[in-house]
Each structure stands twice: as structure tokens, then as C-alpha cells.
Amino acid sequence: MTPVLSVEGLSKRFGGVTAVDDVSFSVNAGELLAMIGPNGAGKSTCFNLVGGQLKPDRGRVRLFDHDLVGLPPRRIWRLGVxxxxxxxxxxxxxxxVENVQMALISGRRRIGALWPKASHLxxxxxxxxxxxVGMLDQADRACSVLAYGDLKRLELAVALANAPKLLLMDEPTAGMAPAERIELMRLTSSIVRERGISVLFTEHDMDVVFAHASRIIVLNRGRLVAAGVPAAVRADPSVQEIYLGSAGAPVPSGSPA
Known part of the structure; x- marks a missing residue:
């Protein structure tokens, strides 16, 4: 089966610093793949290379048979990311509701219809x-008055407006209370499995990662150091060394990623 996302030999340097060093992985259909690692591991850079915010020095990024390297984020979004x-x-x-309408208008290339009747589209x-996403009762509220957890749910609705094949989620529960984190990821997991969407996400909360990820990849100093199902990654001595400084101890829930 062809992966939804294929990343091969991805590398990126900033001056004398190698932020991502020859990283390869794939995301399969319907899979939730978590990318974790300590601060400075290269997660955000790798994520932005996949999403088109940065261009790699070397490597390939493919969505099915589409080469994404060099495409701007808006083109990548319209391909289904x-x-x-x-x-x-x-x-x-x-x-x-206007935020979600804007995403639908853009996804269906109706920007020329913004004036004067966009509110009816x-x-x-x-x-x-x-x-x-549980936000129907707040459809007419201004976003400026929403609680942070509600903004996260709205952002999920906006991301789904283009019926994506792949969803990139950069620390989806950052800044949320523990109960909100659990609820948002339960909602996200339910939606993506219901719609057959593949997900690549970064996350600091290990409870979230081990509860919802199908597989996990671990970065450290820009390199891929471990990959596998959650139980195997938790037991990996190299992962334990990265997080705790000594092999043989379990990776604790709630560790920073």
C-alpha cells in the first residue's frame, strides 16, 4: 500500500546548525503518527519542511505521488493537507462560523465571490x-471572546474544511488544561478515524502520545533515533536515555517531548 506521506532523507541546516539530519519516515492511511523528542530535537523544523513553511536542503516529501518540496503552503493545503x-x-x-466559511471558500477556490455575498456561502x-467539533452553539460568537480550548476546536474545524487526506497537528494540546487535552484528542481521534484521515502530530504531553498514537517516531539532535508502536518506543533504551539520562528506566507519562 502506498503511504499517504513519504519523507526521504530530509535535511535542513541553519548556518552551522543541522536542525534536521537525513530523516526518513512515512504515514500510512488512517494512521496517527506522533513525532516526539526533547526541546531542540528538530521536530518543529521537520514539521515545517513537510508543511511547506521551510524548504529542505536535501530530501523528498511526497503526498501520494505529489512532490511537495518547493510548493507554498497554500498549494500543499489544496492538495489535501x-x-x-x-x-x-x-x-x-x-x-x-465565518472562520469556517472562509476555509471552505478558499478550499473551493471561490475567493472571487468574497464580495458582496460571502456571508451566504x-x-x-x-x-x-x-x-x-462541538462548537455549533457558539457559531455566531466572535472568536476574540472564545476560551482557548474552544479556539483549538475551531481550528480543527477549519483544518477539516478542505476534506484533508493528511492532517498536520503541531502540539495540538499546547496551553490546554489536562481535561481539555484529553477531550480534544479524543475528539480528534474519533473524527480522523471516522473520515479515514492520516495524521502527523507533534506533542509534549506523553499521556496524549501514548493514548492516541498508532506509531511514534523519536527525534534527537535532528536525527531519527527510534520508531515503532508506543509500547516498543516506551521500552527503547535510547528513548529512555534521551528523556531520563539513564537507560533502563521507563519513560514517564507527562514527560516533555
Whole structure:
């Protein structure tokens, strides 16, 4: 079976610093792949190389048979790659439903229809997405007054507006309370499995990672050092060394990634 996402020999340097060093991995259909590692491991750089925010020095990134290297994020999005960010990225001056409408308008290339009747476009579709993420009752609220957890759920609805084949989630539970983290990832897992979406996500909360990831890849100093199902990664001596400084001890839940 052809992977949804294939990353081969990905490398990126910033001056004398090698942030990502010959990293290869794949994401299969319907899989939730977690990318973890200590601070400075290269996770964010690798993530941004996949999403088009950065261009690699070497390597290939493919979505099915589409080469993504060199494409701007908007082109990658239109090929079927959704994205959420560590810091929520929504239009604060718009209402909740208007944010989702904007994503639907862009995804369907109706930007020319923004004036004067954009408010009438894709209302039903936007409300359906909001219902799926538990935000229907807040559809007409301004984003500027939403609680942080609600902004995260809205961002998920926006990311789903283009019916993505692959969803990139950069620390989806960052800044959330423990109960909110559990609820958001339970919701996300339910939606992506229901729709057959593949997910690549970075995350600091190990409870979230081990509860929801199908597989885990571990980066350290820009290199891929471990990969496998959660139980195997937890027991890997190299992973224990990275997180605790001594092999043989279990990776604790809640460790920083």
C-alpha cells in the first residue's frame, strides 16, 4: 500500500546548525503518527519542511505521488493537507462560523465571490463542521471572546474544511488544561478515524502520545533515533536515555517531548 506521506532523507541546516539530519519516515492511511523528542530535537523544523513553511536542503516529501518540496503552503493545503498550529491561527475579528466559511471558500477556490455575498456561502457545510467539533452553539460568537480550548476546536474545524487526506497537528494540546487535552484528542481521534484521515502530530504531553498514537517516531539532535508502536518506543533504551539520562528506566507519562 502506498503511504499517504513519504519523507526521504530530509535535511535542513541553519548556518552551522543541522536542525534536521537525513530523516526518513512515512504515514500510512488512517494512521496517527506522533513525532516526539526533547526541546531542540528538530521536530518543529521537520514539521515545517513537510508543511511547506521551510524548504529542505536535501530530501523528498511526497503526498501520494505529489512532490511537495518547493510548493507554498497554500498549494500543499489544496492538495489535501490540513494544518493546525501550536498557537491558534484564526481570524479574531470574525465569528466562529465565518472562520469556517472562509476555509471552505478558499478550499473551493471561490475567493472571487468574497464580495458582496460571502456571508451566504457554505453556511450549512460550516455549521455541520462546527457541530462535529462541538462548537455549533457558539457559531455566531466572535472568536476574540472564545476560551482557548474552544479556539483549538475551531481550528480543527477549519483544518477539516478542505476534506484533508493528511492532517498536520503541531502540539495540538499546547496551553490546554489536562481535561481539555484529553477531550480534544479524543475528539480528534474519533473524527480522523471516522473520515479515514492520516495524521502527523507533534506533542509534549506523553499521556496524549501514548493514548492516541498508532506509531511514534523519536527525534534527537535532528536525527531519527527510534520508531515503532508506543509500547516498543516506551521500552527503547535510547528513548529512555534521551528523556531520563539513564537507560533502563521507563519513560514517564507527562514527560516533555
Amino acid at each position: 490540513g494544518r493546525t498550529f501550536q498557537i491558534t491561527a484564526v481570524f479574531q475579528s470574525m465569528t466562529v 457554505y453556511v450549512d457545510e460550516a455549521l455541520e463542521l462546527l457541530s462535529r
